[in-house]
Amino acid sequence: MSFHPEMDYAPARFHRSERKLAEAGEAFAYTAENQAKFDGIVTRYPADQRKSAILYALYLVQQQQGYITGASMRFVAGQIGCTAAEVEDVVSYYTMFYTKPVGKYVLNVCRTLSCALLGAERVTEELCGKLGIHPGQTTPDGEFTVIEVECLGACDRAPVVMVNDDWHERLAPEKAAAFVDDIKERGRAAFTGCHLHVEKK
Amino acid sequence: MAFEPVLTNHVREPNSFTLDFYLRNARGYEGLRKALTLKPGDIIDQVKASGLRGRGGAGFPTGLKWQFVLKDTPKPKYIACNADESEPGTFKDHVLMERNPHLLIEGCAIGCYAIGAKIAYIYIRGEFYHVQETLERAIEEAYRAGFLGKNILGSGFDCDVYVHRGAGAYEAGEETALIESLEGKRAQPRIKPPFPAVAGLYQCPTAVNNVETLCNVPLIVLNGPEWFAGLGPEKNGGPKLYCISGHVKRPGVYEASMHTTLRELIYGDQYAQGMLDGKKFKAIIPGGSSVPILLDKDLDTPASFDHIQKAGSLLGSAGLIVMDDSVCMVWLAMNLLHFYRHESCGKCTPCREGGDWLYKLLQRVENGEGRAKDIDLLFGVASNIVGKTLCAFGDAAATPVLTTLNLFRHEFEAHVKEGRCTLPAPWRAKQPVMAH
Numbered sequence: 001m002s003f004h005p006e007m008d009y010a011p012a013r014f015h016r017s018e019r020k021l022a023e024a025g026e027a028f029a030y031t032a033e034n035q036a037k038f039d040g041i042v043t044r045y046p047a048d049q050r051k052s053a054i055l056y057a058l059y060l061v062q063q064q065q066g067y068i069t070g071a072s073m074r075f076v077a078g079q080i081g082c083t084a085a086e087v088e089d090v091v092s093y094y095t096m097f098y099t100k101p102v103g104k105y106v107l108n109v110c111r112t113l114s115c116a117l118l119g120a121e122r123v124t125e126e127l128c129g130k131l132g133i134h135p136g137q138t139t140p141d142g143e144f145t146v147i148e149v150e151c152l153g154a155c156d157r158a159p160v161v162m163v164n165d166d167w168h169e170r171l172a173p174e175k176a177a178a179f180v181d182d183i184k185e186r187g188r189a190a191f192t193g194c195h196l197h198v199e200k201k
Numbered sequence: 202m203a204f205e206p207v208l209t210n211h212v213r214e215p216n217s218f219t220l221d222f223y224l225r226n227a228r229g230y231e232g233l234r235k236a237l238t239l240k241p242g243d244i245i246d247q248v249k250a251s252g253l254r255g256r257g258g259a260g261f262p263t264g265l266k267w268q269f270v271l272k273d274t275p276k277p278k279y280i281a282c283n284a285d286e287s288e289p290g291t292f293k294d295h296v297l298m299e300r301n302p303h304l305l306i307e308g309c310a311i312g313c314y315a316i317g318a319k320i321a322y323i324y325i326r327g328e329f330y331h332v333q334e335t336l337e338r339a340i341e342e343a344y345r346a347g348f349l350g351k352n353i354l355g356s357g358f359d360c361d362v363y364v365h366r367g368a369g370a371y372e373a374g375e376e377t378a379l380i381e382s383l384e385g386k387r388a389q390p391r392i393k394p395p396f397p398a399v400a401g402l403y404q405c406p407t408a409v410n411n412v413e414t415l416c417n418v419p420l421i422v423l424n425g426p427e428w429f430a431g432l433g434p435e436k437n438g439g440p441k442l443y444c445i446s447g448h449v450k451r452p453g454v455y456e457a458s459m460h461t462t463l464r465e466l467i468y469g470d471q472y473a474q475g476m477l478d479g480k481k482f483k484a485i486i487p488g489g490s491s492v493p494i495l496l497d498k499d500l501d502t503p504a505s506f507d508h509i510q511k512a513g514s515l516l517g518s519a520g521l522i523v524m525d526d527s528v529c530m531v532w533l534a535m536n537l538l539h540f541y542r543h544e545s546c547g548k549c550t551p552c553r554e555g556g557d558w559l560y561k562l563l564q565r566v567e568n569g570e571g572r573a574k575d576i577d578l579l580f581g582v583a584s585n586i587v588g589k590t591l592c593a594f595g596d597a598a599a600t601p602v603l604t605t606l607n608l609f610r611h612e613f614e615a616h617v618k619e620g621r622c623t624l625p626a627p628w629r630a631k632q633p634v635m636a637h
């Protein structure tokens with residue numbers, strides 16, 4: 001169905017929120033260490049505003065088990081003192097939360113204008129070609145996921161790739177395939193890091 | 202008189218982010234020390250007199266914003282520092298927080314003192330994890346040295362600064378959406394009024410200030426409002442950070458006065474040093490992806506809020522995206538609409554549905570399947586988003602379409618007529634990007 005005679009767009013309508021429910025997964029609880037971290041962070045907010053710590057709580061889940069399941073959302077709801085639906089509302093909105101397993105290395109390739117002007121579209125093509133996957137997919141061995149993301153705030157270092165929480169700058173398309181090999185060989189040492197960290201150079 | 206950088210003068214030096222360096226080389230925390238001897242109202246007056254305008258995008262006078270923060274209320278007040286930095290083409294707060302974090306912390310503390318707040322939350326985008334680590338280390342140092350915490354410098358003033366990590370949402374940079382996100386909800390804007398100054402974080406009076414804005418505050422307190430105002434054109438005082446990216450030889454963050462013209466910023470030796478590979482200049486987006494395009498004829502405009510506005514665009518976040526003549530303007534609009542449809546928070550129908558629709562139309566035209574009436578349809582859909590949304594996102598999303606149609610309509614027509622992209626470039630994808 002369309003709202004407008006000029007455009008039949010309804011069937012493939014897009015929105016950033018994932019509309020599928022996350023799988024329930026196994027029972028979840030924080031490790032003692034993560035529980036202590038959460039209990040510490042929560043004190044930064046007024047006592048009746050525990051919900052402010054929800055993003056932090058979800059990052060902890062993701063660090064602990066790699067992605068966010070229904071069970072872990074219920075756990076977070078318990079920690080915060082809100083409903084599981086409220087947690088799911090948040091999880092489904094923010095792009096840095098995963099509700100499915102991702103690779104050991106998540107290659108977040110910036111695709112927005114400044115990076116695209118210097119070849120980011122080609123970088124994605126080269127990375128995907130090398131790994132035999134499409135953007136959004138993970139290699140069968142669980143090593144790599146490629147995701148196209150929007151401007152990472154380092155456009156002077158285009159094209160930029162964020163790998164998990166690490167930074168890799170100026171990845172020319174011609175170097176993309178070798179970059180994958182380099183990660184396989186050297187792990188995090190393959191990343192350039194942020195050019196502003198002049199001390200590490 | 203030549204302009205001397207004051208925000209970024211030390212950023213290339215090793216360990217510039219440490220407290221020790223800051224105290225030794227940058228008169229660190231002297232602004233705070235001085236501020237604590239003044240009355241809060243006097244600080245607001247100084248910031249007003251300096252003419253400091255918000256560096257986050259809207260250019261609203263910071264002194265006024267602080268003055269509007271409700272005074273007679275039993276509720277706590279807050280500063281929410283906007284470190285979401287997600288406007289495409291913008292990467293200045295990144296440098297400030299990474300290399301000069303104590304300046305921001307000092308600005309937060311003075312801001313809190315001025316408006317009567319005890320807590321500042323720095324809302325940093327989730328992707329800046331490496332920046333956050335630097336910032337948190339700096340905050341720890343400041344606590345240990347007694348510049349934050351209880352009874353700062355024996356003045357009786359208490360102030361806490363906390364970093365709050367976002368999780369991937371451009372809209373979280375909009376001030377009311379930022380507050381929603383800080384409260385642990387989806388980053389979606391609120392209906393205004395009430396403005397955050399009256400009912401912001403937890404419904405308490407809140408000042409939302411950009412990182413660069415707050416970094417200017419210690420300098421104003423130390424050097425005086427006249428010094429600050431004198432650095433730039435009337436009503437456009439102070440130092441300004443320009444982020445230059447795209448097809449230039451030396452992209453980066455450059456600090457200059459707002460007398461500096463766009464042409465100097467692109468071609469100047471101390472700035473971006475001209476077009477990459479000597480190619481021909483085609484267009485510039487002067488204020489982050491949300492503002493109208495300017496052309497070669499506009500380049501002698503000083504890059505100030507008011508001058509750029511007079512030239513028909515906006516200084517916005519001062520993200521200058523420079524493009525050479527290999528850039529297809531239909532592709533450009535498509536690239537940016539991919540961004541906007543993805544980042545639309547979904548609250549207002551015109552933006553949520555319109556953004557998706559525009560993207561699909563642009564893709565059709567770019568891939569050579571466009572019909573002549575699609576061009577008018579693009580104009581119609583974009584015009585119908587403008588002014589019909591709760592926040593400025595809707596206008597921002599329509600802008601790339603309206604500005605390219607306005608200046609480069611012939612390129613759209615050529616695409617439709619020839620049934621293909623008339624300006625393919627080697628740096629673009631080999632396979633056409635399909636709608637998904």
Ligand SMILES: Cc1cc2nc3c(=O)[nH]c(=O)nc-3n(C[C@H](O)[C@H](O)[C@H](O)COP(=O)(O)O)c2cc1C
Nearest residue numbers: 255256257283285286287374375376410411414593
């Ligand atoms: C869609 C949208 C995104 C925004 N993103 C940012 C941002 O990333 N950083 C920022 O400082 N301001 C951003 N702003 C502007 C803020 O709403 C707000 O005006 C600003 O933080 C106020 O601070 P200032 O007065 O110091 O500029 C954005 C506005 C809109 C409408």
Ligand code: FES
Nearest residue numbers: 110115151152155
């Ligand atoms: S466009 Fe890629 S980091 Fe900004």
